[in-house]
Amino acid sequence: MAGRGRRPWLLLVMALVVLAGAFTMSIAWGPVRLSYGQVWQAIFRPQEAPALARTIVWNIRLPRTLVGALVGAGLALSGAILQGVMRNPLADPHIIGVSAGAGLAAVATMNFFPDAPAQAIPAFAFLGALAGAAIVYLLAWRGGVSPLRMVLAGVAVSSLLSAGTSTVLVMFSENVQATMTWLVGGLAGRSWNHWHRLWPYIGGAAAVALALARHLNVLLLGDEVAAGLGVQVERTRLALIALAAILAGAAVSVAGLIGFIGLIVPHIVRLLIGSDHRFLLPASGLLGAALLLAADTAARLVLDPIEIPVGILTTAMGAPFFLYLLRRGRAPR
């Protein structure tokens, strides 16, 4: 279809370059600084690389970076889809109950079943995320789901679920440290296991979302126009919300409740590239990954040797930036 000429493609390529840069930095930088040559060697010619570099790259930083990229991409893509579906620039994965559902499920699992295997927490967090979104969707349903009702139901349900999380925290105050660490979100210690469990969900949902980009564009013209153009509005909206829930749910189940990526990244991308979702979606995914990797790298370095959970850093960077966009008066449309 007609677009704005070559500009969106150029921006996509630039986003890819930015991501490659953030990816490389995330592997090279940390308590032990590796040169880019060492990184290259360790990844592509591991037999020739020194044992230390090989171990750091393959056992610690590469899986952590790959997981971080998926998490960032999943959150940003989820936010981009939701801002389109809800026709609301303030929509993000928190608004549909995903984060609150995941948070409550994870916290409840950690505290009520302290003996549960480590893999149980992400699994239940993922189910909790999907359940949170499903509750919000069902409550908003009245012969169809209006975006406004969905946003309102999302706010109410999220508050309720968060109250549940706080209750559990108070009941098990001796575990608050571990529970809070999960809640604020971070990538410390994320391994190949996480990667193997994460990529099918993020990859699959992202592929379907990209295929639905044109549907999303048409939905932006309003339900009646979209229906007149042959879109099955309710069915398409449900599919897109489900995809957003899967993307964000999978991301937070592995990395905890990382904030603001899903809100900020689609905003920035929309300012740069416009609201054509055929470009907005992939660019959001790429830049979401890049931003989370950059934040995670910074989280490892700023208070070295202490590592800050990356969720704190994304919020600390995201909130002021969001206010800046708001004050400039261009962001919310």
Next chain:
Amino acid sequence: MTLTAKELALGYEDRLVVQGLNLEIRRGEIVSFIGPNGSGKSTILKALARTLRARGGAVYLDGRDIQTLPPRQLARRLAFLPQGPQAPADLTVRELVWHGRFPHLRWWESASRADVEAVETALRQTRLEELADRPLTALSGGERQRAWIALALAQSPSILLLDEPTTYLDICHQLEIMELVSRLNAELGLTVAMVLHDINQAARYSHRLVVLHQGRVVAEGPPAGILTEELLRNVFGVESRIQYDSEGKPLCLPTGLARFTKV
């Protein structure tokens, strides 16, 4: 292509707005629905476009129930422009019109020569070539409405349904839209059914009027035959004088509110 409604019942939530409606929109004609607020004219148009599901009865396109047609197939034959449509602020006219090709393109298909042709033709027919790369927000109300009509034309439909296409426009832009509709009908043989508020514009530009009151058709036919002082009194609650212009088209001059309304 004819669009027929049989025993149509329509409503919202627990309120029934239209009941037992029979209607036919014939190939190549311009039909206007007129009636007071709440008479069900927009509701009927939505049902004809399939954006509102019928409670009873059905709408047939060339004899086939439109509920049984795949949505995209319907959208290739029939285009619907609702009242006061909204678009993202950064959308240009050409990008908007391209959305009209949605029913013709599957998600894996990229635009063909025919798609480009259809879009450029729609822009030409609505005289928007010069403005094609401007954002919609930079256009006047009349130009913007033409852009939405161009979107509908890009669907390459045989039937065009317009819900109050002239509302919020000044008189000059209103006439511009009406002339455009006439021209599309005359040159392309496009069938047009629209909801209009202005009785005189409806009478001037339509082959046939359908007058609605409380969800029922109370009069139907060529404007000159059905627009009477009695009808205006009973349906709209106004006293008026009907005059005829040099082409024999009726012109109604409201003189005041009717003292008491029957019906």
